[in-house]
């Protein structure tokens with residue numbers, strides 16, 4: 001991979017906007033030769049939209065490396081139009097027809113063995129696990145890492161050598177993840193360049209800007225979760241936010257956890273992306289699968305689990321879609 005980029009055009013290093021994506025990109029930057037442009041898609045979109053594509057066309061990359069993002073086929077086809085595509089990932093996804101698609105999870109390995117993309121990249125490059133390797137894992141797994149003995153056997157000695165604890169590492173990734181929660185895409189793209197020189201967690205913990213971000217977000221989440229809900233059905237409670245921050249999942253979880261298990265909480269926010277409404281539903285959802293399918297069949301992004309559904313729908317169709325969703329609740 002090192003000698004590949006011998007032309008004038010930079011390579012494109014496209015990474016997820018979260019702590020794992022930024023850490024994986026930083027590991028790659030340490031090893032790549034030639035010039036690279038870091039890029040993250042529009043926050044919240046697991047695909048390349050027209051704006052993203054326009055920017056990539058302007059960059060006209062020689063080739064692309066994708067880290068920690070399961071992009072759909074048409075986005076990958078778009079990238080292939082510029083040159084070779086190499087993918088490092090750990091999400092469940094279809095195997096793409098590209099130069100290289102390295103994803104141990106689709107080859108049958110378990111998330112316990114590969115808790116993050118940073119883990120995948122570290123192993124692929126035959127590096128010793130270090131601060132960046134474990135930052136990615138903390139970002140994606142948080143406290144669940146404690147149950148992963150295999151991963152902890154790598155993480156614990158590193159934390160000991162840094163003289164930091166589990167909570168300090170968690171704080172690092174929470175600080176890093178403030179960037180996407182605040183929608184600060186520019187800083188996300190710059191962060192791997194800072195991260196690639198980091199050797200100790202204190203270099204992250206001491207970043208004043210990230211500390212301030214964290215305080216601002218915590219204060220906002222606290223305030224919004226205390227807002228009065230409207231009751232729109234038997235056990236369905238709703239809240240409409242108008243926040244430029246990507247915090248709907250945290251706010252919904254906080255409200256839901258403070259209420260009875262029989263309640264359903266639906267939170268909407270039309271102010272993160274203009275024209276799009278984020279929707280989060282949490283609690284005693286009788287049929288989350290059916291709701292996800294309904295929204296996907298309408299051509300919109302939706303996902304979730306038994307007790308949580310998240311979606312992004314056009315604001316102009318919000319009432320129509322949510323009326324149908326509510327009928328199913």
Ligand SMILES: [Mn+2]
Nearest residue numbers: 020068117140
């Ligand atoms: Mn990841």
